[in-house]
């Protein structure tokens with residue numbers, strides 16, 4: 001579409017970013033009757049939302065900063081294959097992010113974050129169930145549960161603690177020892193101590209999720225424009241008047257920034273401090289195993305996520321706090337496959353169909369930023385969803401729609417406030 005056609009597209013709400021978050025906002029706003037335009041600098045769904053593990057698992061409603069993590073992170077810094085890596089840099093943004101991250105590693109903060117993340121994840125799962133029923137599971141939605149498998153005493157203790165933590169919010173889990181675990185999941189052929197099974201968890205194909213949300217939003221009148229990059233914004237006494245893009249000026253009554261790991265950069269054009277740092281992770285799609293897993297699994301000690309797909313297998317993992325560095329570190333990619341090999345029979349010659357990396361948008365307190373900004377009354381933020389963006393997207397979309405349209409939200413919006421930093 002040519003730039004001079006843009007003036008016809010004045011929206012009630014302009015959403016910047018067509019990842020799973022922006023598209024879930026578009027869907028919910030359109031359902032509520034708003035005229036929505038979504039713009040993205042790439043094709044919709046090809047940012048971090050493209051190749052993630054596909055888990056919709058409220059049992060993993062954990063913030064990134066956890067008590068006791070500081071010591072562990074220092075240990076991991078010395079290990080080039082560790083699941084967490086922080087790129088050392090004398091950069092004021094990174095230093096201030098890390099200080100805020102460390103300040104969030106308290107028991108009290110962790111418990112309140114778990115409560116907020118569980119709430120939005122449970123609501124999201126419900127909305128995904130409705131969407132799956134409506135679209136005949138067009139996004140490969142399956143509810144087969146999630147198995148957390150441990151090889152060591154400490155690993156099993158960790159899985160058990162997680163089970164106890166989320167059971168406070170009504171998420172059931174079942175502890176199984178070695179024999180029961182093996183009978184339950186025959187792909188686990190190597191040394192196992194035990195597992196915890198969360199029966200209500202779901203998974204889906206991430207690109208199909210964004211495509212379904214886009215399609216459903218478009219059916220309700222939303223306009224989605226790819227290859228349209230926001231450069232900056234023009235202001236008015238009301239807040240933001242328009243977004244200046246590579247394809248013209250877009251006006252709207254309200255604006256939603258759903259720009260994932262790019263949010264800090266775009267926020268700077270508005271003199272907003274959005275403390276979102278890119279946390280790189282990798283996913284590898286391989287041939288299926290001879291005995292392919294029957295359900296998604298978290299391999300606790302290696303922090304590797306295993307997701308069975310139709311005819312292939314996805315292995316995902318690592319979190320490198322690197323901000324905008326999108327380079328591949330082959331050693332870390334291989335460490336994911338080696339980690340899986342310690343639990344299952346993964347042949348040395350296994351064929352890779354795809355290697356992908358994505359930048360998770362990470363806030364220092366591990367809770368997304370969802371809400372209206374104090375500085376610009378007509379600007380809402382929907383970003384910083386760290387490792388949980390897919391599983392909390394539909395709840396985020398609903399919350400943004402409620403806030404934008406002046407309705408009372410279904411969940412408490414306070415923990416997600418945009419002006420808390």
Ligand SMILES: Cc1cc2nc3c(=O)[nH]c(=O)nc-3n(C[C@H](O)[C@H](O)[C@H](O)COP(=O)(O)OP(=O)(O)OC[C@H]3O[C@@H](n4cnc5c(N)ncnc54)[C@H](O)[C@@H]3O)c2cc1C
Nearest residue numbers: 017019041047048049052053055230260281388389390391
């Ligand atoms: C290896 C890995 C595994 C993961 N597994 C899971 C999982 O199993 N479950 C789960 O819930 N989460 C998972 N995640 C996290 C999840 O992928 C993210 O939280 C989620 O994709 C974030 O979505 P988003 O829409 O905020 O960001 P993105 O998908 O990155 O979308 C942001 C969009 O904004 C656009 N944009 C940026 N700047 C501009 C601009 N100036 N103008 C126009 N457009 C712009 C970008 O092009 C992009 O499309 C995983 C992540 C990784 C890396």
